[in-house]
Each structure stands twice: as structure tokens, then as C-alpha cells.
Amino acid sequence: MPKIIANTFSNLKKFFGTTATNKKHAVFVAFMSGFIRFGTIYLPFKWMSPYLGEHRKKTELDLLASPGQELRAWKTGNFIERVCEKMPWEAKCLVRAYILRYYLDRYKIPYVIHFGMAKGDENSDKPLLAHAWVKVGRYTVAGGDGHLPPADFVVIATYIPKSLEQQIT
Secondary structure, three states, rough: OOOHHHHHHHHHHHHHOOOHHHHHHHHHHHHHHHHHHHHHHHHHHHHHHHHEEEEEEOOOOOOOOOOOOOHHHHHHHHHHHHHHHHHOOOOOHHHHHHHHHHHHHOOOOEEEEEEEEEEEOOOOOOOOEEHHHHHHOOEEOOOOOOOOOOOOOOEEEEEOOOOOOOOHH
């Protein structure tokens, strides 16, 4: 049996073997990843950026979160990453950040979304690399750290929840 068919059957078996709540969230994440991927390709970023939160320029921030909030954010981010890995379209860091932002707002967990840029390999066809990562408290819950070598991303934009904008200024 070809590998793609075996993987599809394996994924379907996992999906049908999980709880109804996980199925509901998996379908929602799959739908949103496609919707957001379409938007990131065909819509200007200035139309989509208000859905990330309040823009805070190039500031690196860490917002306080309780250990319970950090754990819930990590579990949610991990779930989103596992679902997005199975999509037939590209659902990488930016798409995952949008979806996780939705859940963190829903659970009232403070977050920071960072966008970064880094130089690519000299011999690569991509001279610049872009990345997005989401932090809750001290931890990066989606998108990896963003500051680890070899990438060493420089923060170019930061977003926080609109509900916290009044408290930080």
C-alpha cells in the first residue's frame, strides 16, 4: 500500500478514535487553516493584521500568565500544530498563530505574537526568512523559539490582545 494511503488511513483511525470534543476542534482547526491560508495568499496583510490583536511596533514583550494558563496554551498550541501538519496545504507559523490567537482570546489567556526576519543561507534561493511565534508567559507555545541559532530572528512586529492594550499603555 502506498505511503500516502497508509498515512491517510492512520489519520482517519486516530480521528474516529478520539473524543467528540477533539473531533469538533480538529474540524474547526482544519477549516480555519484553509480559510486563513487563502487569506494570507490573496489578501493584503493590512486587512488581516487587525485579527492578530493590537500592534505594538518592534517591542519584545512577555505578558504574565499563570502556570495553568501556560499549560493550557501549550496544549492548545500543540494540538493546533498536530492538526496543521496533516493539512494538504501549507499551514505553517503564520496560519498557526492566527488559529492559536483565536483560542487564547476565547480562553482569556494573555499572549504575545512576534514576527521576525532573519538572513537565509547565502547559497539559498531565499535570502530572507520570515517567522511568527506565539508566547504565553515565559514560554513559546507555537512557532518554536524564534531566537535559536541558526535562524536568530530579529523581531519586526509584535501583537498583543486588544483587551490588554489599555493596561499596558
